[in-house]
Amino acid sequence: MHLTLAPLKGFTEAPYRNAAAAFFTGFDAAMAPFVVTIQGRKYPNSHLKDLLPENNHGWPVIPQVLSNDAAGFVKLAARLCDLGYATINWNLGCPFPRVAKKARGSGLLPDPERIDRILDQVLSETTVRLSIKTRIGRFDVEEMEALLPVFNRYPLAELIIHPRTGIQMYAGEPDLATFANCLESSKNPVVYNGDINTVADFRTLADRYASVDRWMLGRGALADPFLPGAIKGLDIPHADKLDSIRRFHDRLFSAYSEILSGPSHLGDKMKGFWLYLSRSFEDGRKILKKIQKTRKTDHYADVVKRFFDNGPTWIN
Ligand SMILES: Cc1cc2nc3c(=O)[nH]c(=O)nc-3n(C[C@H](O)[C@H](O)[C@H](O)COP(=O)(O)O)c2cc1C
Secondary structure (H helix, E strand, O other): OEEEEOOOOOOOOHHHHHHHHHHOOOOOEEEEEEEEOOOOOOOOHHHHHHHOHHHOOOOOEEEEEEOOOHHHHHHHHHHHHHOOOOEEEEEEOOOOHHHHOOOOHHHHOOOHHHHHHHHHHHHHHOOOEEEEEEEOOOOOOOHHHHHHHHHHOOOOOOEEEEOOOOOOOOOOOOOHHHHHHHHHHOOOOEEEEOOOOOHHHHHHHHHHOOOOOEEEEOHHHHHOOOHHHHHOOOOOOHHHHHHHHHHHHHHHHHHHHHHOOOHHHHHHHHHHHHHHHHHHEOOHHHHHHHHHHOOOHHHHHHHHHHHHHOOOOEOO
16 A cells, blocks of 8 residues: 655645654655746746755655646756656646636646647656646536546556545545546546545545555645554554654754744744644644744744643544
8 A cells, every 4th residue: 555645735845744754654655745837947946945855854755746838847847857756746636716717737627638738748758757636627527537538648657636626625525436437447546635534534435445555645644644654554552642743843843943934934834734733632722722822933832832741632
């Protein structure tokens, strides 16, 4: 079984990936949040900071590209190859209107001919292996009927499917019937992604899709970083979990302290992580509220220290 950390922009950048890989097991790889192509420009290191090998010390990383510009994609892929990446992912899933309305991410899904042209050019002009991360359509799951034959024309490393449409954003249940249809029709290896929040969620899906061996987890792993290990059968004692979470938090906090200037940037970043992490603690809402009220770095650090000193209950 192969588990990949999903890309979550604003969360799973290098500081998170490095800190998480130091304390938790289970993931075999991490997909980095997307980088965009820039027309007619070279790609300076500042654009690729998250992907520079010297900034990555954890799981093997798969860079992700958000683009509808084949020439820019080819250039960026060449640059990523130079950095040592052999496989790159193309984001066909981003649902946010300001991205999708510009025919990027899930906004490209209603135009399979354009996807075909981009795939043709990128795969004929680069040596990278390409994987695709897709939703099951932008407006309607019927879009998949035209998309799968296009994906099937190319030897993709993986086809990662988050079975919601773009306009659904994150609402509603994943459409498991449409995922099953895609699985049956895809000639490329299919990866399931979406709403795996517990070991039980995983088992239900694994029972339903016996042929799927590759899975991607995002928010569930942000809330419970032990989840990938638990899915692989690792049983960690409760006291060890608390200790690891605390040390992981401190590593993450310290990594972000070095790169974010100003207490509000640092505080906002850490509050984002607590939005997920608090779900794994008994009375998690209470600590989340306390943390959200902090304005200064010292106050934040003090609130978190007291929380851990009091021996909170980890509920996963
Ligand atoms: C805050 C946030 C940021 C995300 N950023 C990206 C991204 O950069 N690239 C991408 O392909 N998907 C992105 N996603 C989607 C996730 O990778 C994933 O497909 C989705 O959350 C469903 O999986 P999950 O239920 O395991 O989280 C993002 C999701 C969230 C909530």
